[in-house]
Amino acid sequence: MKKICILLLCLLILGGCSNTAVNEVSSDDRYNDMVELVETNKNYLTVSEYYDITFDIASIGGGYRYYIFIDNPRIALYNISVIALEDGVDYKTSMAPSVGIFEGKTYNMIPNQTNSDKGYVKGMVLSGTTTNENPHIKLLVQYQDKMLTNTYRDYFEFDIITSEANNE
Numbered sequence: 001m002k003k004i005c006i007l008l009l010c011l012l013i014l015g016g017c018s019n020t021a022v023n024e025v026s027s028d029d030r031y032n033d034m035v036e037l038v039e040t041n042k043n044y045l046t047v048s049e050y051y052d053i054t055f056d057i058a059s060i061g062g063g064y065r066y067y068i069f070i071d072n073p074r075i076a077l078y079n080i081s082v083i084a085l086e087d088g089v090d091y092k093t094s095m096a097p098s099v100g101i102f103e104g105k106t107y108n109m110i111p112n113q114t115n116s117d118k119g120y121v122k123g124m125v126l127s128g129t130t131t132n133e134n135p136h137i138k139l140l141v142q143y144q145d146k147m148l149t150n151t152y153r154d155y156f157e158f159d160i161i162t163s164e165a166n167n168e
Contacts, residue, residue: 027102034083034101037153041100044157053139057160063131066160068097070141071108071123077143080107084126087136092106097128104108123159134161 025033047053047166052072058065081100085091100107106119114122139156 020087020132028103030081031083031096031098031101034081034098034140034142035096037084038085038138038155041138041140041155044138044155046142046156046158048156050154050155051077051141053141053158055158055160057135057162059128059162060098060112064135065127065129065130066131066135066137068126068137068139069107069123075111076146077109078106078146078148079144080124081094081140081142082124082126084128084142085138086128086130086132087138088132089130097126099124099126102136133157141160 012153032107051070051074054069054071056069057068070082079100081098083098083101085096089096107124108120109123110120114120116122136159137157139158141154141156142151144151
């Protein structure tokens with residue numbers, strides 16, 4: 001009986017020493033999961049009550065470069081990850097603009113506080129290229145609360161209009 005108890009105790013101790021890398025998700029998996037979340041989502045917002053989203057587009061040789069700005073937080077956002085998908089692009093063969101997935105560091109936005117060395121940023125910018133003059137973008141902003149216990153996902157959908165198209 002004593003040997004069985006010792007054996008069970010050893011198994012419990014060894015089970016508690018499992019490799020933590022098994023529980024961690026790779027950057028590639030996080031990227032693919034976020035792409036799938038955006039592609040399968042059906043409900044999109046156009047504005048956020050928690051932060052500002054603005055965008056711009058500029059003509060470059062043979063196409064356009066668009067910029068998506070996320071700033072002016074009104075609540076504390078921790079461990080922010082963002083990905084932008086353009087309609088009609090296969091993101092299994094090309095990379096989507098993203099922040100907070102591959103960098104190996106965390107980004108946080110807190111109202112009126114910045115310290116970029118420690119990951120507290122004033123805002124974020126995503127940039128992508130396209131051949132479409134007015135790309136239709138779907139955006140996922142994922143973040144956690146201060147206790148890092150709740151994860152929130154905000155899905156947005158919008159068209160980026162060139163200034164030439166705006167003037168027509």
